[in-house]
Amino acid sequence: MKEKGTLNSENCIKKYIDENGRISFEDTEFQIMDNIVLCQLSYIDFAEILSEEDEITLKEAFRRFKFLGHCDLKIVWGAGHGFDFLEPCAESNRFGNIVIRNFEDFHDKNLGMQFCGMEFVLNDDYSYIVFRGADETIVGWKECFMLAYADMPSHDYALKYLEKNITQSRKYFIGGHSKGGNLALYGGANLMDKKLNRVKNIFTNDSPGFFPKVDLVDVKKLHKKWISIRPEDSIVGRIFELRAPKDIIVKCNVSGLKQHYLQTWTFENMKPIPADKFSYRSEKMIKALNLWLERQEFDSRMEKIDNLYNALTEGGANTVKDFFWEGKEGYERVLKLYRKTLGIVAGGMISGFGILLVAVIMAFRHDKNR
Numbered sequence: 001m002k003e004k005g006t007l008n009s010e011n012c013i014k015k016y017i018d019e020n021g022r023i024s025f026e027d028t029e030f031q032i033m034d035n036i037v038l039c040q041l042s043y044i045d046f047a048e049i050l051s052e053e054d055e056i057t058l059k060e061a062f063r064r065f066k067f068l069g070h071c072d073l074k075i076v077w078g079a080g081h082g083f084d085f086l087e088p089c090a091e092s093n094r095f096g097n098i099v100i101r102n103f104e105d106f107h108d109k110n111l112g113m114q115f116c117g118m119e120f121v122l123n124d125d126y127s128y129i130v131f132r133g134a135d136e137t138i139v140g141w142k143e144c145f146m147l148a149y150a151d152m153p154s155h156d157y158a159l160k161y162l163e164k165n166i167t168q169s170r171k172y173f174i175g176g177h178s179k180g181g182n183l184a185l186y187g188g189a190n191l192m193d194k195k196l197n198r199v200k201n202i203f204t205n206d207s208p209g210f211f212p213k214v215d216l217v218d219v220k221k222l223h224k225k226w227i228s229i230r231p232e233d234s235i236v237g238r239i240f241e242l243r244a245p246k247d248i249i250v251k252c253n254v255s256g257l258k259q260h261y262l263q264t265w266t267f268e269n270m271k272p273i274p275a276d277k278f279s280y281r282s283e284k285m286i287k288a289l290n291l292w293l294e295r296q297e298f299d300s301r302m303e304k305i306d307n308l309y310n311a312l313t314e315g316g317a318n319t320v321k322d323f324f325w326e327g328k329e330g331y332e333r334v335l336k337l338y339r340k341t342l343g344i345v346a347g348g349m350i351s352g353f354g355i356l357l358v359a360v361i362m363a364f365r366h367d368k369n370r
Contacts, residue, residue, distance in 0.1 A: 015267075020094060023093070035229075038128050040085050042131070045082070048068070052102065059096045099121035104117050113153035117132070127172050128173040130176055133180040152182070155183065158183035172200065175204070177207070184207075185226065209240030223245065227244060228242075238282065
Protein backbone atom coordinates (compact mmCIF):
# COMPACT_ATOMS: atom_id res chain seq x y z
CA MET A 1 0.00 0.00 0.00
CA LYS A 2 1.27 3.48 -0.88
CA GLU A 3 2.18 5.62 2.13
CA LYS A 4 0.52 8.98 2.53
CA GLY A 5 2.54 11.78 0.96
CA THR A 6 4.36 9.50 -1.50
CA LEU A 7 4.05 9.01 -5.24
CA ASN A 8 2.83 5.92 -7.09
CA SER A 9 6.28 5.43 -8.58
CA GLU A 10 9.80 4.36 -7.70
CA ASN A 11 11.83 6.93 -5.78
CA CYS A 12 14.65 7.57 -8.26
CA ILE A 13 16.71 9.60 -5.77
CA LYS A 14 16.71 6.78 -3.21
CA LYS A 15 17.54 4.32 -5.99
CA TYR A 16 20.48 6.49 -7.08
CA ILE A 17 21.83 6.62 -3.51
CA ASP A 18 21.38 2.87 -3.05
CA GLU A 19 23.20 2.07 -6.29
CA ASN A 20 25.99 4.66 -6.07
CA GLY A 21 26.34 5.54 -2.40
CA ARG A 22 29.46 3.42 -2.01
CA ILE A 23 31.33 5.53 -4.59
CA SER A 24 33.18 8.52 -3.09
CA PHE A 25 33.65 11.88 -4.80
CA GLU A 26 37.36 11.06 -4.96
CA ASP A 27 36.52 7.97 -7.04
CA THR A 28 33.90 9.59 -9.28
CA GLU A 29 33.50 13.34 -9.66
CA PHE A 30 30.33 15.31 -8.93
CA GLN A 31 27.47 14.29 -11.23
CA ILE A 32 24.26 15.98 -12.36
CA MET A 33 22.33 13.41 -10.31
CA ASP A 34 24.32 14.44 -7.19
CA ASN A 35 23.01 17.95 -7.76
CA ILE A 36 19.47 16.53 -7.80
CA VAL A 37 20.05 14.62 -4.55
CA LEU A 38 21.35 17.72 -2.75
CA CYS A 39 18.52 19.89 -4.08
CA GLN A 40 16.07 17.39 -2.59
CA LEU A 41 17.94 17.41 0.74
CA SER A 42 17.63 21.21 0.85
CA TYR A 43 13.88 20.78 1.47
CA ILE A 44 14.53 19.07 4.81
CA ASP A 45 13.80 21.46 7.68
CA PHE A 46 17.32 21.67 9.11
CA ALA A 47 16.42 24.80 11.11
CA GLU A 48 15.51 22.65 14.09
CA ILE A 49 19.05 21.27 14.42
CA LEU A 50 21.22 23.90 12.72
CA SER A 51 22.21 27.53 13.24
CA GLU A 52 24.14 29.68 10.78
CA GLU A 53 27.35 28.98 12.74
CA ASP A 54 27.00 25.18 12.80
CA GLU A 55 29.05 22.82 10.64
CA ILE A 56 27.91 19.20 10.80
CA THR A 57 27.98 16.16 8.52
CA LEU A 58 24.83 14.64 7.05
CA LYS A 59 25.60 11.65 9.24
CA GLU A 60 25.49 13.89 12.33
CA ALA A 61 22.35 15.68 11.09
CA PHE A 62 20.59 12.33 10.83
CA ARG A 63 21.77 11.40 14.35
CA ARG A 64 20.43 14.70 15.76
CA PHE A 65 17.02 14.23 14.17
CA LYS A 66 16.85 10.68 15.52
CA PHE A 67 17.84 11.93 18.98
CA LEU A 68 14.95 14.41 18.88
CA GLY A 69 12.63 11.50 18.19
CA HIS A 70 11.74 12.44 14.60
CA CYS A 71 10.70 9.08 13.26
CA ASP A 72 8.66 10.78 10.53
CA LEU A 73 10.85 13.71 9.46
CA LYS A 74 8.85 16.09 7.25
CA ILE A 75 10.17 18.00 4.28
CA VAL A 76 8.99 21.56 3.67
CA TRP A 77 7.90 20.83 0.10
CA GLY A 78 7.32 17.77 -2.05
CA ALA A 79 6.26 14.17 -1.73
CA GLY A 80 7.63 11.70 0.78
CA HIS A 81 9.39 12.14 4.10
CA GLY A 82 12.81 13.51 5.02
CA PHE A 83 14.18 10.15 6.15
CA ASP A 84 13.44 8.75 2.66
CA PHE A 85 16.43 10.82 1.55
CA LEU A 86 18.46 11.70 4.63
CA GLU A 87 18.90 8.20 6.08
CA PRO A 88 20.36 6.54 2.94
CA CYS A 89 22.53 9.64 2.37
CA ALA A 90 23.84 9.56 5.95
CA GLU A 91 24.67 5.87 5.69
CA SER A 92 26.42 6.17 2.32
CA ASN A 93 30.09 6.65 1.58
CA ARG A 94 29.33 9.27 -1.06
CA PHE A 95 27.11 11.59 0.99
CA GLY A 96 27.48 10.68 4.67
CA ASN A 97 30.54 12.84 5.34
CA ILE A 98 29.30 15.88 3.43
CA VAL A 99 29.36 18.87 5.80
CA ILE A 100 26.41 21.29 5.97
CA ARG A 101 27.32 24.87 6.85
CA ASN A 102 26.33 28.51 6.29
CA PHE A 103 22.68 27.57 6.75
CA GLU A 104 20.28 30.52 6.42
CA ASP A 105 16.49 30.20 6.50
CA PHE A 106 14.02 33.04 6.99
CA HIS A 107 10.67 34.49 5.92
CA ASP A 108 9.53 38.09 5.74
CA LYS A 109 5.82 38.71 5.18
CA ASN A 110 6.32 42.45 4.75
CA LEU A 111 8.77 41.91 1.88
CA GLY A 112 6.87 38.89 0.60
CA MET A 113 10.03 36.80 0.82
CA GLN A 114 11.00 33.22 1.68
CA PHE A 115 14.71 32.42 1.47
CA CYS A 116 16.86 29.44 2.35
CA GLY A 117 20.47 28.76 1.36
CA MET A 118 23.08 26.29 2.55
CA GLU A 119 26.52 25.01 1.60
CA PHE A 120 27.32 21.31 1.27
CA VAL A 121 31.09 20.73 1.59
CA LEU A 122 31.77 17.75 -0.69
CA ASN A 123 35.49 17.25 -0.04
CA ASP A 124 38.69 19.25 0.48
CA ASP A 125 38.29 21.07 -2.84
CA TYR A 126 34.62 21.46 -3.75
CA SER A 127 31.38 22.73 -2.24
CA TYR A 128 27.81 22.78 -3.54
CA ILE A 129 25.78 25.86 -2.63
CA VAL A 130 22.04 25.22 -2.93
CA PHE A 131 19.05 27.52 -2.70
CA ARG A 132 15.77 25.97 -1.60
CA GLY A 133 12.73 26.37 -3.80
CA ALA A 134 9.36 27.53 -2.47
CA ASP A 135 8.41 25.81 0.78
CA GLU A 136 4.91 25.20 2.19
CA THR A 137 4.47 28.82 3.33
CA ILE A 138 1.96 30.84 1.35
CA VAL A 139 4.34 33.81 1.27
CA GLY A 140 6.82 31.51 -0.48
CA TRP A 141 4.22 30.71 -3.13
CA LYS A 142 3.37 34.37 -3.60
CA GLU A 143 7.02 35.19 -4.17
CA CYS A 144 7.13 32.60 -6.95
CA PHE A 145 4.05 34.07 -8.59
CA MET A 146 5.68 37.51 -8.41
CA LEU A 147 7.84 36.35 -11.31
CA ALA A 148 4.81 37.15 -13.50
CA TYR A 149 5.33 40.88 -12.97
CA ALA A 150 8.55 41.64 -11.08
CA ASP A 151 11.78 40.29 -9.69
CA MET A 152 11.72 38.41 -6.39
CA PRO A 153 12.93 39.92 -3.09
CA SER A 154 15.07 36.79 -2.63
CA HIS A 155 17.19 37.67 -5.67
CA ASP A 156 19.32 40.20 -3.80
CA TYR A 157 19.65 37.90 -0.79
CA ALA A 158 20.87 35.06 -3.00
CA LEU A 159 23.52 37.30 -4.53
CA LYS A 160 24.63 38.53 -1.11
CA TYR A 161 24.77 34.95 0.14
CA LEU A 162 27.11 33.96 -2.70
CA GLU A 163 29.28 37.04 -2.29
CA LYS A 164 29.65 36.30 1.43
CA ASN A 165 30.31 32.57 1.24
CA ILE A 166 32.32 31.98 -1.95
CA THR A 167 36.01 32.05 -1.03
CA GLN A 168 39.18 31.94 -3.09
CA SER A 169 40.34 28.74 -1.39
CA ARG A 170 37.59 26.49 -2.80
CA LYS A 171 35.74 25.67 -6.01
CA TYR A 172 31.96 25.62 -6.18
CA PHE A 173 28.87 24.21 -7.77
CA ILE A 174 25.70 26.29 -7.34
CA GLY A 175 22.16 25.10 -7.88
CA GLY A 176 18.56 24.80 -6.84
CA HIS A 177 15.21 23.35 -7.75
CA SER A 178 12.34 25.46 -9.10
CA LYS A 179 12.60 28.93 -7.51
CA GLY A 180 15.92 27.86 -5.98
CA GLY A 181 17.45 27.38 -9.43
CA ASN A 182 16.20 30.80 -10.46
CA LEU A 183 18.01 32.28 -7.43
CA ALA A 184 21.18 30.35 -8.31
CA LEU A 185 21.10 31.67 -11.87
CA TYR A 186 20.44 35.25 -10.80
CA GLY A 187 23.18 35.16 -8.18
CA GLY A 188 25.71 33.55 -10.53
CA ALA A 189 24.98 35.97 -13.39
CA ASN A 190 25.53 38.95 -11.10
CA LEU A 191 28.68 37.77 -9.33
CA MET A 192 31.90 39.70 -9.81
CA ASP A 193 34.30 37.85 -12.10
CA LYS A 194 36.70 37.08 -9.25
CA LYS A 195 33.96 35.12 -7.45
CA LEU A 196 32.44 33.63 -10.61
CA ASN A 197 35.82 32.19 -11.58
CA ARG A 198 35.57 29.93 -8.52
CA VAL A 199 32.28 28.44 -9.83
CA LYS A 200 32.51 25.35 -12.02
CA ASN A 201 28.80 24.84 -12.77
CA ILE A 202 25.39 26.37 -12.04
CA PHE A 203 22.51 23.88 -12.10
CA THR A 204 18.89 24.92 -12.61
CA ASN A 205 16.41 22.08 -12.04
CA ASP A 206 13.02 22.79 -13.65
CA SER A 207 13.47 26.46 -12.78
CA PRO A 208 11.65 29.44 -14.31
CA GLY A 209 13.43 32.28 -16.08
CA PHE A 210 13.02 35.99 -15.42
CA PHE A 211 10.38 38.61 -15.98
CA PRO A 212 11.73 40.65 -18.94
CA LYS A 213 12.11 43.81 -16.84
CA VAL A 214 14.31 42.15 -14.20
CA ASP A 215 17.69 43.87 -14.06
CA LEU A 216 19.71 40.74 -14.83
CA VAL A 217 23.31 40.66 -16.03
CA ASP A 218 23.39 38.80 -19.36
CA VAL A 219 23.48 35.05 -18.64
CA LYS A 220 25.88 34.72 -21.60
CA LYS A 221 28.67 35.64 -19.19
CA LEU A 222 28.15 32.22 -17.59
CA HIS A 223 29.34 30.56 -20.81
CA LYS A 224 29.25 26.77 -20.40
CA LYS A 225 28.95 26.86 -16.62
CA TRP A 226 25.14 26.81 -16.73
CA ILE A 227 23.39 23.42 -16.98
CA SER A 228 19.58 23.24 -17.14
CA ILE A 229 17.66 20.02 -16.36
CA ARG A 230 13.91 19.88 -17.01
CA PRO A 231 11.36 17.05 -17.29
CA GLU A 232 9.45 16.18 -20.46
CA ASP A 233 6.18 17.67 -19.15
CA SER A 234 7.88 20.78 -17.75
CA ILE A 235 5.72 23.83 -17.10
CA VAL A 236 7.47 25.68 -14.26
CA GLY A 237 10.86 25.39 -15.96
CA ARG A 238 9.53 26.93 -19.16
CA ILE A 239 8.04 30.12 -17.71
CA PHE A 240 10.07 33.04 -19.18
CA GLU A 241 12.15 30.32 -20.78
CA LEU A 242 15.90 30.76 -21.17
CA ARG A 243 18.08 28.25 -23.02
CA ALA A 244 21.20 27.05 -21.25
CA PRO A 245 24.38 26.08 -23.15
CA LYS A 246 23.74 22.55 -21.84
CA ASP A 247 19.98 21.94 -21.80
CA ILE A 248 18.87 18.47 -20.68
CA ILE A 249 15.31 17.15 -20.96
CA VAL A 250 14.94 14.18 -18.60
CA LYS A 251 12.54 11.26 -18.74
CA CYS A 252 10.35 10.71 -15.68
CA ASN A 253 8.43 7.76 -14.22
CA VAL A 254 5.21 9.82 -13.82
CA SER A 255 3.40 12.30 -16.05
CA GLY A 256 2.03 15.83 -15.83
CA LEU A 257 2.70 18.28 -12.99
CA LYS A 258 4.07 15.49 -10.79
CA GLN A 259 7.21 15.55 -12.94
CA HIS A 260 8.20 18.67 -11.00
CA TYR A 261 9.09 16.29 -8.13
CA LEU A 262 12.82 15.56 -8.33
CA GLN A 263 12.46 11.95 -7.18
CA THR A 264 10.61 11.11 -10.42
CA TRP A 265 13.61 11.95 -12.64
CA THR A 266 15.10 8.76 -14.06
CA PHE A 267 18.79 7.94 -14.46
CA GLU A 268 21.19 5.34 -15.82
CA ASN A 269 24.91 4.99 -15.11
CA MET A 270 24.78 8.03 -12.77
CA LYS A 271 23.34 10.27 -15.51
CA PRO A 272 19.77 11.47 -16.21
CA ILE A 273 18.02 9.50 -18.96
CA PRO A 274 17.46 12.09 -21.70
CA ALA A 275 14.27 12.62 -23.66
CA ASP A 276 14.36 13.87 -27.24
CA LYS A 277 12.04 16.83 -26.70
CA PHE A 278 9.35 18.33 -24.48
CA SER A 279 5.99 16.59 -24.56
CA TYR A 280 2.88 17.78 -26.37
CA ARG A 281 1.34 18.43 -22.94
CA SER A 282 4.23 20.75 -22.01
CA GLU A 283 4.04 22.60 -25.32
CA LYS A 284 0.29 23.11 -25.02
CA MET A 285 0.33 24.31 -21.41
CA ILE A 286 3.26 26.70 -21.80
CA LYS A 287 1.72 28.16 -24.95
CA ALA A 288 -1.46 28.95 -23.01
CA LEU A 289 0.51 30.42 -20.11
CA ASN A 290 2.69 32.60 -22.33
CA LEU A 291 -0.36 33.80 -24.25
CA TRP A 292 -2.01 34.84 -21.00
CA LEU A 293 1.13 36.67 -19.87
CA GLU A 294 1.37 38.50 -23.19
CA ARG A 295 -2.26 39.66 -22.98
CA GLN A 296 -2.13 40.87 -19.38
CA GLU A 297 -1.18 44.41 -18.52
CA PHE A 298 1.38 44.78 -15.74
CA ASP A 299 -1.19 46.01 -13.19
CA SER A 300 -3.60 43.20 -14.10
CA ARG A 301 -0.98 40.52 -13.42
CA MET A 302 -0.15 42.08 -10.07
CA GLU A 303 -3.84 42.35 -9.13
CA LYS A 304 -4.58 38.69 -9.95
CA ILE A 305 -1.59 37.41 -7.96
CA ASP A 306 -2.52 39.63 -5.01
CA ASN A 307 -6.12 38.36 -5.19
CA LEU A 308 -4.89 34.77 -5.08
CA TYR A 309 -2.65 35.49 -2.08
CA ASN A 310 -5.51 37.23 -0.27
CA ALA A 311 -7.86 34.31 -0.96
CA LEU A 312 -5.37 31.90 0.58
CA THR A 313 -4.57 33.98 3.66
CA GLU A 314 -7.95 35.57 4.39
CA GLY A 315 -8.65 33.01 7.11
CA GLY A 316 -5.29 33.60 8.83
CA ALA A 317 -3.34 30.78 7.12
CA ASN A 318 0.45 31.04 6.93
CA THR A 319 1.12 27.66 5.32
CA VAL A 320 -0.58 25.23 2.99
CA LYS A 321 -1.38 23.05 5.99
CA ASP A 322 -2.96 26.01 7.82
CA PHE A 323 -5.09 26.68 4.76
CA PHE A 324 -6.44 23.15 4.76
CA TRP A 325 -7.32 23.30 8.42
CA GLU A 326 -9.84 25.95 7.36
CA GLY A 327 -11.64 23.21 5.48
CA LYS A 328 -14.36 23.84 2.93
CA GLU A 329 -14.54 27.62 3.41
CA GLY A 330 -10.93 28.29 2.39
CA TYR A 331 -10.98 25.81 -0.46
CA GLU A 332 -14.11 27.36 -1.92
CA ARG A 333 -12.47 30.82 -1.91
CA VAL A 334 -9.74 29.50 -4.22
CA LEU A 335 -12.23 27.62 -6.40
CA LYS A 336 -14.34 30.77 -6.72
CA LEU A 337 -11.29 32.72 -7.89
CA TYR A 338 -10.42 29.88 -10.27
CA ARG A 339 -13.89 29.88 -11.84
CA LYS A 340 -13.80 33.65 -12.17
CA THR A 341 -10.47 33.70 -14.01
CA LEU A 342 -10.72 30.44 -15.97
CA GLY A 343 -11.34 31.28 -19.59
CA ILE A 344 -11.13 29.76 -23.03
CA VAL A 345 -8.42 31.19 -25.26
CA ALA A 346 -7.19 30.51 -28.77
CA GLY A 347 -7.05 26.82 -29.64
CA GLY A 348 -9.44 25.81 -26.86
CA MET A 349 -6.76 25.94 -24.17
CA ILE A 350 -7.42 27.06 -20.63
CA SER A 351 -6.09 30.44 -19.57
CA GLY A 352 -2.60 30.80 -18.19
CA PHE A 353 -3.85 32.04 -14.84
CA GLY A 354 -6.13 29.03 -14.73
CA ILE A 355 -3.02 26.85 -15.09
CA LEU A 356 -1.42 28.57 -12.11
CA LEU A 357 -4.52 28.01 -10.01
CA VAL A 358 -4.78 24.37 -11.07
CA ALA A 359 -1.18 23.91 -9.92
CA VAL A 360 -1.97 25.51 -6.55
CA ILE A 361 -5.11 23.42 -6.03
CA MET A 362 -3.27 20.20 -6.94
CA ALA A 363 -0.44 21.03 -4.55
CA PHE A 364 -2.90 21.78 -1.76
CA ARG A 365 -4.75 18.53 -2.38
CA HIS A 366 -1.46 16.63 -2.21
CA ASP A 367 -0.37 18.35 0.99
CA LYS A 368 -3.71 17.63 2.61
CA ASN A 369 -2.94 13.93 2.33
CA ARG A 370 0.49 14.18 3.93
